[in-house]
Amino acid sequence: MKVLDDDELIARARTGDLSAFKAIVGRHEKRVAGIVKTMLGATAEAQDVGQEVFIRFYEALEQYRGDAALSTYLSRMAMNLALNELKRRQRSFWFFSSDETVAHQQPIPEGLDLAEALQLAFRKLAPEFRAVATLRLVEGYSAEESASILSIPVGTVLSRLARAQKKLKEQLQQQLD
Amino acid sequence: MATTPEELYLQSLDANVTPAEQARIRLALEQDVTFARTAVHYQRIRQHLLRPETATFGPFFPETVLQRIKNLKNAIDYQIVLFFKRYQLAAWGILVALLILNLALADQLSFTSVMGMEETTTEDVLTFDFLNDITR
Structure with a gap:
């Protein structure tokens, strides 16, 4: 059976073919999950945001012109929604003490190995630093691709990456020595 | 640098x-x-x-997304939202144009004149009340 490319699947989905849209979801789930789960952690909110990415894309099928590759388009949408969710968590700090804000305030406990401590330190990064670190350092996008997804200059990506790594190193001094 | x-x-x-x-x-x-x-x-x-393995949202993720889309499509609210989304720009344009037209034709810049309510007479109100009495 012929494997349809993204453009062909989108054309079919526009005619109401839900199985074509399901194929799009299946094909791009990993990419979206990587971004959303790194930004938000393996939480219920991450699952909701992941679903929201594809639902919004379905609603915008008619407007999608294909200027960017579908993977880039979905990655951008996933990152924007994840950043919105982080903002929502920060706002909720005024009413509740959320996991996000608690993680920001607490020092990294002693005795953790590097992998565990790195997870905590990563969550302490401000959203703009976490975003570039997620795309470049975790998901392995190039600096140019990261800039395209975040709609910022490559120079900004590089400077934020450098600052993010310095912050991580400062917090992980005990584990690294 | x-x-x-x-x-x-x-x-x-x-x-x-x-x-x-x-x-x-x-x-x-x-x-x-x-x-x-x-x-x-x-x-x-x-x-x-660097992520060693590929991330997923767990089993049946595509099915869950599709179910949510079907639920949305079935909901009447969704149809209404879509309708307004499609025509909201045109509707806002018409509304603003009507308000500007009323503003231009009105003798004074009061709320009632701009909204065209100064044309409402006492007889209109009484007629409405009369109809209400009949249907009661």
Whole structure:
């Protein structure tokens, strides 16, 4: 059976073919999950945001012109929604003490190995630093691709990456020595 | 622009640097033990961060998304929202145009005249009341 490319699947989905849209979801789930789960952690909110990415894309099928590759388009949408969710968590700090804000305030406990401590330190990064670190350092996008997804200059990506790594190193001094 | 060997080193991990800058990094790594150790720290951080396996949302994710889309499509609210989304710009345009037209034709700049309510007479109100009495 012929494997349809993204453009062909989108054309079919526009005619109401839900199985074509399901194929799009299946094909791009990993990419979206990587971004959303790194930004938000393996939480219920991450699952909701992941679903929201594809639902919004379905609603915008008619407007999608294909200027960017579908993977880039979905990655951008996933990152924007994840950043919105982080903002929502920060706002909720005024009413509740959320996991996000608690993680920001607490020092990294002693005795953790590097992998565990790195997870905590990563969550302490401000959203703009976490975003570039997620795309470049975790998901392995190039600096140019990261800039395209975040709609910022490559120079900004590089400077934020450098600052993010310095912050991580400062917090992980005990584990690294 | 990277100024210190550390900044230059970090830049070299994510972008191309010139041969002169590469030479500067190499020299710093050979001569400065602290910097060499810092470079190793950065490498270890990056190795641990790179995702070893592909992430997923768990089983049946595509099915869940499709079910939510079907639920949305079935909901009447969704149809109404879509309708307004499609025509909201035109509707706003018409509303603003009507208000401007009323504003231009009105004798005075009061709320009632702009909204066209000054045309409402006492008889209109009484007629409505009369109809209400009949239907009661």
